[in-house]
Amino acid sequence: MTQPTGIGVLTSGGDAQGMNAALRAVVRTALSRGVPVYAIYEGYRGMVEGGNRIRPLSWDDVGGIMHRGGTIIGTARSRTFRTREGRLQAAANLIEHGINRLVVIGGDGSLTGADTFRREWSSLLAELVETGKLSRETAARYPFLALVGLVGSIDNDFYGTDMTIGADSALHRITAAIDALVSTAASHQRTFVVEVMGRHCGYLALMGAVAGGADYVLIPENPPEPGWEDRMCALLRAGRAAGRRESIVVVAEGARDREGNPITSDYVRRVLEERLEEDARVTILGHVQRGGTPSAFDRWMSTLVGYAAVEELLSATPDSEPQLIGMRYNRITRQPLMHCVEQTQQVSAAIAAGDYQRAMELRGGSFTEMFQTFQALASALPSVTRPRRRRIALLHAGGPAPGMNTAVRAAVRLGLDQGHTMLVVRNGFDGLIAGHVSECEWQMVDGWGPMGGAELGTSRRVPSGDDLAAVAHALTRHSIDGLLIIGGWNGYQAAHRLYHERDAHEPFNIPIICLPASINNDLPGSELSIGADTALNAIVEALDRIKQSAVAVRRTFVVEVMGRYCGYLALMSGLASGAERVYLHEEGITLDDLRADIQEMIKGFRAGKRLSLVIRNEYANRLYTTDVICALFEEEGKGLFDVRRAVLGHLQQGGSPSPYDRIQATRLAARCIRFLTEEMERGTAAAAFIGFINGRVRIFDLGELPHMVDAVYRRPREQWWLQLAPIARALAQQKHDMHDMREL
Template identity: 70%
Template structure:
């Protein structure tokens, strides 16, 4: 007698509004389930497909979800379903699931979709009993599927779910908004015109707030924290100040659910009318609408959604009939399971609090980071361009060091605005430490840095040269000559080395006994004390875009691409672009590369091409191995492929450092720069002269003393001793290698 239980079957569906990144999540669910030996079914057109059954519930193979990472929307469709709201519809849905042996569901949607899933789960035993009573299923089937296990992923561009830092699609929507604001700013500046931009967010101001920060706009209106009475005068005053300082464009961002303190909606047309009447200039309205939902998903939405889909499969396969349904959330770049209905209830509580005008409660539920960023925007927007300087103002210098990182300009602009608002004199050092030695130092005003938020490159200039031991005396003299009271060093590995060197030589050079702080800015993401550096997100988006183009170029022939990314000895860009780009193999210095690895990889590659594959994508960190170079791998794969496929190399190079900074990098730069100015100000006010480096650790801005740097880094390989992203290697393997592959 065979007592072996049938394989577990999982259903995956997308429901509610579409969101960029849903396809990445579906792909991860399908491939992870197959990797773990489960059957997996895609349910087309959401709950409607579950109710209709038939060919709308289809078993998926590995290749069914190939080449969908870069696609917007959802390939399995979504639809409203009135029938599922009724018990009769849910009865039909249960029957259709049982016909396919499905009793585990991964639902990707908003709070309404997830609530419907929980209702379905609670009713499941009764629905199954009714199906048995009606003779539609037999008793053995009922016994095999006594409960429905579910896991929820939040697909919503509004980022409105309490319990997760980000929802699927929110980052991509922010990209669309910033592209629009950048374009609007240029035309507004040409005509010295004001624009009012409406973004989505009925009960959540995330998109409005973050786009206002990333876009460098003048004013923002969000549902959770309405403006004070008389806000119209405040708004117009800020725009006048900007004009007086030489700003040619003015932009106000309005969330679609914005309202005043009395609960009265604030429309874009009303804001436009106020601007025209009180400022006496033209104002235009742009309502972005559904363009925010469209387009290619960002790199973050690809790799984050992949992690969530992977974790969702783990959750439903390990769940028991007694398990509480979980929402798979992202918290501080880590996947976390949160009680599903608790998050849904708290999310709905935000809407209730807004309706009840309990704005303090709504802001509290949004979380500390949201409140912090609201305060940061308010401080930035209120910063005066013409502060009356104190009698003896403190002089803070900003210097770059290391390679270029998109977002450096954003950090400088924020530092100048915050610093001058505090009454400090801000000095810009042109050309890094070489510029400091040469005396290329100038005062930066509010107007000097206007428009830098979204500007790529590095207006102050940077280089990798840092002071030698012989030059330290000259550096000390330069600090004394220019009366520098505090130093903000923005950059990568060389910036941190220089700061550590200055701090270590304080006993020899009294001029170095000033407050100094390092702000992490490098695409390599290889700095201690920060999980993410400014520039890394922009670089990942550039790589993802390049990989999309490379994969499209390979569709005409059987082809293997070996793509080399930057990062020196840190594999962050390689691994994360492998997740975002759907690579079959990623080579990292942290793991090493052996000839045995390469032999096994080429054998699996050949087997895949013999089975019908047309493309293989391999990503190699630039210093994964000094002997097994990109050229060596290409030659090896070409030789061992024996005509099954062509091999091409793509060294992305400095393309990864170019372009305007992503919204995330602009926001992070602004956030960290604000804390850096606060740190330097506090040190000067207290008479202290500490040295520190700042970073984002588990979602919180954290300061580390420079004296701890040596214990936190691997000096030989220029990277932190602990790198959080290495935990994700198992996810890459699970979604990259088909269980049917040879070996």
């Protein structure tokens, strides 16, 4: 089999945050395999122009780029490449540089063009030979063009991957903009119409509306029925009557009515001003959604798919079908490229044909579920007005986590909409025992979605002994029929304690469910806990600042992050920041490890490196503390570099929840209310905990809890993210050649 002589990588179409992280991963993975890699600058235009547009990249050329938005190798659309003459010149340019394998990062148009180029490859080379521009011997060394596609698009409109590169970052921009608009809108009792990108895909609009607590959303996949203008205005008018001072309407740029006529943001504004007789303003977010620093997710996800793209190319044969590398359920997936393109285009075709049911089906069940959930949450008042017969209590347990307030808001409103009386307990089980229980109405949780912390308060108290009788008495006194515990390890312990004491305390025989909320991501039954994504973003933002301060001098930073005995935050922040070394409790730390790390550090700084970033999980080792590691590095560095420590502390627990944490808190709260409702209607009293496994919501019996946890270290027995550690290490530092390494 012909061995690969070079890999080319290009970004094409619209730019997307995270492209640079993917580029870095492609370059470093290829170089670690001994394969030269070339950047094709300005996309297909650069491929056609050749010359200096196609240049080799070194390990250091992609250092320090993960935090940068856009794409450092540029992107451009090329009409010339759409012609055979253009593709003929592109083939000649690739062979001139010894490239016969391509990583294309772009949207459906870019990937379709790449596949056309691949299918024509043999005939293009034959023509080059016939015209004397290429020798037969040279052509024979490049019998096929291997191709892998990565989806770079903020729209999240591509089949075969849960998230496209840039979508999460764009959602961060949209959510931040809506949060900012809410405050000014409330000051003036004003309505804002917010237009977001997405072409034929309503993902950004819908999820931005959910995360931002908007009142109304218009998406292309599910146009409103005729007369929607009256219904929208009636909804907003009812919200004002209920006490809301602001209104937010989110419009996808591709929104249309049932007849296929575009619904513009300006039209929505005019309708609102004319019918509500109040001021309305339009904010078109535009390309701000594409720009700026990529989110933590876009960094680590893009890194993983970039790594996998090279692995796929190096195993390709002449018979290999081009693959799309994506992420499904936090795992790397490979699917036939053109099948994914065809499935993606079916959504646009369904919308154009007016088959909106089909368009929603193609978007998937979770998309439809979130659309229905949004409609219930955005109402001015619950749809159920009959006397309330069931009483559900909500409380927090464990440490605070961003997204707790979002979960409470969703649970209260969805519970009221189901016809329940919703009770909130302040300060966890301490508050339940003390009688700090009150009914919660619809507007009491208005505006809670973007709020950090835990408005209800929380405590780490796990009832035991006499506490159990006190809890039982409180449940009886307040006639509680179902219990939703939103929190971390202490909440799970408390629920399990109540579950096992049911024979001794009859009031514990009610439906109970735990919703995972912990920045440590150390809870069983869920691959991600509410709050972990926000904490990860806070860490990565802090690391960006640390790196900027450190590159001015030769310095090593040892950064300590939270997580207790779970290394999720440490590893994933290392993957997202390009840290050279991550110390985890799961892997341990030995003196030999530290000795080897110091030796690599010294080699790097002697070769011209300016920065070394080391991340340590707070409980990685009880003897090799952050201070001890800093002292060892400082002593052995002998003045070659200085060492600083940074303990990020509780900033990881604070701040407004990320869009992901808001959306998933809403989704889990909805399922918890459904679970409790079904149990109460059946007259059963299951006790459970909920979470995401392989991208799906799963509910586990509380009796399974002891079998799913490492009780000594308070973490799940299975931690999916640990398998990513070798990738993080492979991309962090160059082992075989430290020449001219300047920064991470």
